Amino acid sequence: MRVVIPFDARNPKSRLSPTLDREERRDFSEAMLRDVIDVVRETGRSPEILSTAPVDVDATVSVDERPLTPLVNELIEDGTPIAVVMADLAIATPLALDRLLGADGNVVVAPGREAGTNALVVRDPAFRVDYHGASFRDHLDRARAVGASVREVDSFRLATDIDAPADLLEVLVHGDGRASQWLRAAGFRVHSEGDEPRAVR
């Protein structure tokens, strides 16, 4: 099975701009990408990075400027089973990813928060992704429409993509890789006073 990690190297993590400047967003997003690369390797697979621009990581990188949806659909059409794992799953673990990669089903989906699809496995070349908007329900519907067997993988660690400033708390609490190290080095810590903990700098 191919394991593909899409990465936006041009203006990554724009929703973090209230908290991190452009250079910091680039560094932090690359730290998360490197964490995800490590996690894929620890499951015994070789990750392939699909990036919108060159990025300096220790893995095979293909540069393609097209949007994610047509790019992934082209790979699915090829017919080789494929896993697509988002580059911002900063608290993913090999155990959680193994549950996805090892699950039965011609379409296996790990839901993300906010109705998204954070990781999926496709073994049916008739299936098509559409990452726009509330993709999780769309993907279940599309899988059923082509008669593919569907499995959901229930994982907090795969459901947690790091998009918005509030998400940084999850990296500080549950992460132990480069992304959490980067945040701590940048001065972030958990502010626990009151009943709503948050990441502060």
Add this chain to the structure above:
Amino acid sequence: MRVVIPFDARNPKSRLSPTLDREERRDFSEAMLRDVIDVVRETGRSPEILSTAPVDVDATVSVDERPLTPLVNELIEDGTPIAVVMADLAIATPLALDRLLGADGNVVVAPGREAGTNALVVRDPAFRVDYHGASFRDHLDRARAVGASVREVDSFRLATDIDAPADLLEVLVHGDGRASQWLRAAGFRVHSEGDEPRAVR
């Protein structure tokens, strides 16, 4: 094992006040509680509700006005293995809860978003909870301090407690019980235009 569901019947879900009025918050929180009661029953256990005021549900209800932390600690001291499951886990499933209840370990924790503890099993009477603030890390530290074996259960469905207006989207996308029915009947739906889906009314 006792399975306890704490419930605040007095001013439930105050963080939802930008979206739901007081009566709606009460109705919605009771719908979530009934969903959690059903899920516990479907695992073959009898839930006990620990409520701050009387609540009309089809289960054993004990009314106790004390804060959650001393209440749960008193139950732990009794020595009977106990599970504490939050009443706002509106997308929990029997399968997810079974992973918690069936896990080995003298302290088994299902992390919640925002550093919380959404469900836990305690089989060591020396352990103490503290639900204040960033409780997840505290609970891991306290478990290790008393020498209890610790397990984490990695579940998106147990990690998703419904606190804030943005969380309603998760109920609409992933729920199939009374809480999602209540939201739909109250006029909520998934607004999918743009890249950030949300629950709108």
